[in-house]
Amino acid sequence: MLLDRLPERAAITQLLDTARAGHSGVLVMRGEPGVGKTALLEYAVDSAAGLRVARVAGVESEMELAFAALQQLCAPMLDKLGSLPDPQRAALGVAFGLSTGSAPDRFLVGLAALGLLSEVAVQQPLLCVVDDAQWLDRASAQALAFVARRLLAEPVALVFATREPCEEFRGLPELPVGGLGDGDARELLGSVIRGPLDERVRDRIVAEARGNPLALLELPRGVPGVPGVAGASGSPGRIEENFRRRLAVLPAATRRLMLVAAAEPTGEPALVWRRWCGGRQSGSASAPRSSRRRRTPDF
Ligand SMILES: Nc1ncnc2c1ncn2[C@@H]1O[C@H](COP(=O)(O)OP(=O)(O)OP(=O)(O)O)[C@@H](O)[C@H]1O
Numbered sequence: 665m666l667l668d669r670l671p672e673r674a675a676i677t678q679l680l681d682t683a684r685a686g687h688s689g690v691l692v693m694r695g696e697p698g699v700g701k702t703a704l705l706e707y708a709v710d711s712a713a714g715l716r717v718a719r720v721a722g723v724e725s726e727m728e729l730a731f732a733a734l735q736q737l738c739a740p741m742l743d744k745l746g747s748l749p750d751p752q753r754a755a756l757g758v759a760f761g762l763s764t765g766s767a768p769d770r771f772l773v774g775l776a777a778l779g780l781l782s783e784v785a786v787q788q789p790l791l792c793v794v795d796d797a798q799w800l801d802r803a804s805a806q807a808l809a810f811v812a813r814r815l816l817a818e819p820v821a822l823v824f825a826t827r828e829p830c831e832e833f834r835g836l837p838e839l840p841v842g843g844l845g846d847g848d849a850r851e852l853l854g855s856v857i858r859g860p861l862d863e864r865v866r867d868r869i870v871a872e873a874r875g876n877p878l879a880l881l882e883l884p885r886g887v888p889g890v891p892g893v894a895g896a897s898g899s900p901g902r903i904e905e906n907f908r909r910r911l912a913v914l915p916a917a918t919r920r921l922m923l924v925a926a927a928e929p930t931g932e933p934a935l936v937w938r939r940w941c942g943g944r945q946s947g948s949a950s951a952p953r954s955s956r957r958r959r960t961p962d963f
């Protein structure tokens with residue numbers, strides 16, 4: 665359940681209503697790791713009744729692959745390719761690896777992406793959700809920023825979430841996402857503690873988390889005497905370090921499975937499983953007997 669976030673929810677609702685009324689809108693949500701950007705994007709998707717939804721997330725390991733993210737966003741819309749002017753269709757075809765040719769003109773790719781989204785939105789208002797924009801490949805970030813700046817009367821809502829300011833998105837409407845208020849922070853903390861908790865310990869966790877929901881959910885694992893949770897953790901940076909440590913003690917096969925799952929952009933369990941099984945059959949990922957019995961990591 666999403667706690668707090670009234671101004672952010674209102675901004676999202678307004679954006680969606682604007683698209684429903686036939687006009688475009690853009691929001692760039694920015695905030696530190698774990699602050700709740702993806703949770704707000706989920707809220708946008710859940711609230712997008714009547715809109716078609718297109719989603720993409722930047723993938724750190726694909727940052728060097730030009731147009732990787734744009735391709736993922738536009739792939740379900742390629743049936744509209746025929747509606748684009750020839751030079752744009754050709755540029756997008758090369759960018760997405762549908763045809764061969766020299767490196768496409770980025771202006772033409774931007775125009776083509778704009779044309780494609782607009783064409784889709786003619787049939788139904790469109791919500792485009794771009795998560796982890798800090799990891800977009802540069803070519804996709806430029807194309808999406810280009811689209812964001814030129815959308816006018818098209819019923820397209822474009823929402824980005826990013827940890828850091830992106831050069832490409834400068835000047836677009838920003839929605840800073842900060843920590844939860846004290847009351848909501850305590851409520852979220854209370855939702856993961858099973859049993860009585862010393863008031864001073866509770867205060868310390870709330871103070872250290874600074875309203876960051878991920879910290880509130882993970883910090884208690886690092887505090888001795890906190891009932892119902894185990895482990896070690898800290899601020900957003902330390903939380904990442906904590907995950908790293910918890911991963912390090914998992915069996916090699918489990919870690920490899922998690923790596924495959926993390927690298928798989930669609931989040932499709934069947935696909936992850938097939939790749940995982942394929943890797944094991946080829947002998948590159950054979951697991952020790954004991955670790956194969958372990959089904960999933962205990963996160
Ligand atoms: N307003 C909220 N109320 C309750 N739980 C929340 C809220 N916001 C976020 N959370 C929870 O906190 C955790 C972190 O949130 P989320 O994944 O959205 O962060 P993020 O900003 O996207 O982080 P990252 O930059 O690492 O992607 C999730 O488990 C999410 O469900």
Ligand SMILES: [Mg+2]
Nearest residue numbers: 701702795796
């Ligand atoms: Mg996120």
